[in-house]
Amino acid sequence: MSQDKPFIHPYIPNSAPGVKAEMLKECGVESVDEFFSDVPEELRLRGELQLPPPLPSEESLRRHLERILAKNRTCRENLSFLGGGCYQHQVPAVCDEINRRSEFLTAYAGEPYDDHGRFQALFETASLMGELLEMEMVNVPTYDGFQAAATAIRMAARMTGRPKALVARTVNPDKLSKIRDYALGAVEIMTIGFEGRTGELDLAELKKGLDQDTAAVYLDNPSFLGTIEGRGREIAEAAHRAGAEMVVGVDPTSLGVLTPPVRYGADIVCGDLQPLGMHLNFGGGQAGFIATRDEERYVMEYPSRLFGLAPTRVEGEYGFGDVAWERTSFALREKGREWVGTASALWGITAGVYLALMGPKGMAELGEGILQRSRYLALKLNQLAGVRAPALKGASFKEFVVDFRETGRRVAEINAELLERGIFGGLSLSPLFPELENCALYCVTEVHTQADLDGLAEALKEILG
């Protein structure tokens, strides 16, 4: 239409000139331009967009992208000890098989009739997470664990009508940044420090900060620094005495061995599903969950979709639908709770597949194996001259802080030398935590073998001399 020579592309069936002419005739117009008659002339783009030439054959497109992507060096080609909120775990083949199915991959927002499968799968994910967390109300996933934390805090603020939240400084600094942006003007965010020796929350500071304005206490357990908070009950009791909600972010892979937060008094539990069957995806596999008790005052504060089980007019048939729809922004626009929209449903379905495959034994073995491997690596690294591992003396899960201060070498230099050996060293903590100057956060999961861990220790020994 734009030019005389027809433009035929495999993605656009009606580009063929004959059918196009027939359809224009049916519409009673000479040219497609007539459909744009409401677009003022001065807004019409003259000439073509200045874009790189098209690559209409699949082969040319593949070539182009494969050449670019070849510059990436991956965590399968190298040995990675990076974590910090995105984790390298075993991804069962069945997880990929299911999330690549056209029926799930390309569906969107069908009714509970034409999309029964999506409703059931997401109900099951909520149910499986409900068992892992021992909580009865779980949402359809939001964008990521950051959003889940930020929303959980705003839910607590709405429930309590209070303007302040106390957030442990041992959360991911990026997550804290997200929470601050999201809470701005609605909830004042105050941080609570940690015990320098153990990494656990500074209880004295917490108790000082708690008052009648406190809507929520938020902490991650395990924390961003990998430490396990052992005084959850004490923290929850202090929060509850002040009338605040206890909100805990949790790594779901820890829950085969660690106590679910509800057992030590958490009211709202949240986190990220990425470790449950999603590839690293350069951080693109995140999906956030939020869970509470099944009480109306909590349920009515969720912004998310909530899929519930319901009977149909046929006996014994499972149907599904939206629970308490009249609280969402879809129903109420600005009068709804925050907003709801496209988020991370496919990853939500995948996490359900993962938990169904793992079962209770898989989750227990996963958790214990991670504890064993990270303990082993810490012991190994601690033997290196000048290295302290774990630098924080509390118990840890999956990640732990390694202190290189006494080695005389900077983390950045060490990591550069590790990279030469095909190893992605731990995340440098210097820019993030002033008190952990020249420390690094090392992450160990079930993908690491003894040879991997020994290899890292050997490499560090060489580098540190």
Add this chain to the structure above:
Amino acid sequence: MRDITKERSENGRPVLRRFHQARWDEPIIFELHAPGERGIMVSRPEEGIREAAGDVLAGLPQGMRRENPPALPEIAQPRVLRHYLRLSQENLGADLNVDVGQGTCTMKYSPKVNDQLAASPKVAALHPLQPRETVQGMLEVIYRFEEILKEISGMDRFTFQPAAGSQAIWVNASIIRAFHAARGEGEQRQEMITTIFSHPSNAACAQTAGFKIITLYPDQDGYPDLEALKAAVGPRTAGIMMTNPEDTGIFNPKVTEFTRLVHEAGGLCSYDQANANGILGITRAREAGFDLCHFNLHKTFSTPHGCGGPGAGVCGVREDLAKFLPVPVVEFDGESYWLNHDLPLSIGKVRSFHGVAPVILKAYAWCRSLGARGLKEAAEVAVLNNNYLMKKMLRIKGCSAPFAPGRPRIEQVRYSWEKLFEETGVHSEELGLRAADYGVHYWTSHHPFIVPEPCTLEPTESYSKAELDEYLAIIEQVAREAYSDPELVKTAPHNSTVHTIDHEPLDDPKQWATTWRAYRRKVAGEGG
């Protein structure tokens, strides 16, 4: 012998399929539990590790060792696979149906080659915190894509962080908030203007960011009301967040008047381009006077919708607003790509890491396959398809297209079945459920229903004339049934996976159950 091919078509019109959706009566996953079965094994640490580490569980802080294993089901791998495959068959993906019924969502074809490229370990096995020299390929994709999006929109900088369209709207609301705060006008400028035919998230995100919402309704001709805008703008105006064309498919011809008035009042103009499918290469955000915009990569830019994500919402801003963008942004120094965290006025992080990388890559690949002419062709054919569909929809008894009568539409139309409802008592939603019996999806509208008995169709460029005719034949059949046998329609679906759902428990706190655990306690009456 009978020639069965002759029985399949009638007057050249496509025959309606004798569709029936899969019905597996699949149990809830917990009902598949068989004690002792395993779905997947986990690598056990080597003996050397186990010995050196000792009893790690005993080393956990008191009270932190899980006492009872989670009550997850135990199911062998092929049974898990079969369960989820059956559920997938009970789901009507866009690859399978003529998915023109999900208006506003641009259910276009998602090329398979892009899915394959994004599934490559070169993307899937990339950690977001890797050293920059090891992720040059991924950063290059983002950088190149930003250049393309700058040209498509006329904007100067983009962020790829938001995980979907509404989060992108949030980013734009947050930037507007930061912009006024930086000028010392944060306290004063607390009102955000939107239009009723913009996506609800424009109102909802701005409200979440602390703004008071002013909603404009259409004027007598069905266009966004300029006089209402004039009455709304003033010293309290923070900005306007609007879409164009609106959800009715009507392009606001006075859009530059809108942006001018808001600018004169000191506000910023944010353009919801979640669905820009009808105007790629036709008209741009910049020329219309917008300061910020966003695109949904899972709509206009073809990436699969994933049952509701992951998607991606990319925000573009004018140069002077770039300093407020979420960090990091991708830069190129002539030799290599790097992540710039140093934006002192940045609103901070909105989503973890760098956004949804596989989706970004798929959308970039789509743009590269089509090129400039292809993008415009996609827009033009999408608009042709839409106006063709409208022409024929309006011939169906009981159907109308309110607002701007007789005017063309851009990429979609919000129809009304008000007349059909008055004459038959059948609601639009019920027509949609009956359409499901013929193997297609059909959606009404966002709330509130300003258009009575609405339905919103958006054919995109991905369906052939024959497929559009097939969809039309289904809608025509369903509308005919509404007149001839309304009960048949009102009791639909009949050929779907399940039958009419009793919605009452879903709004009753005593009965609703979002987990099996809750269902067993509350409804099945088992101990908690």
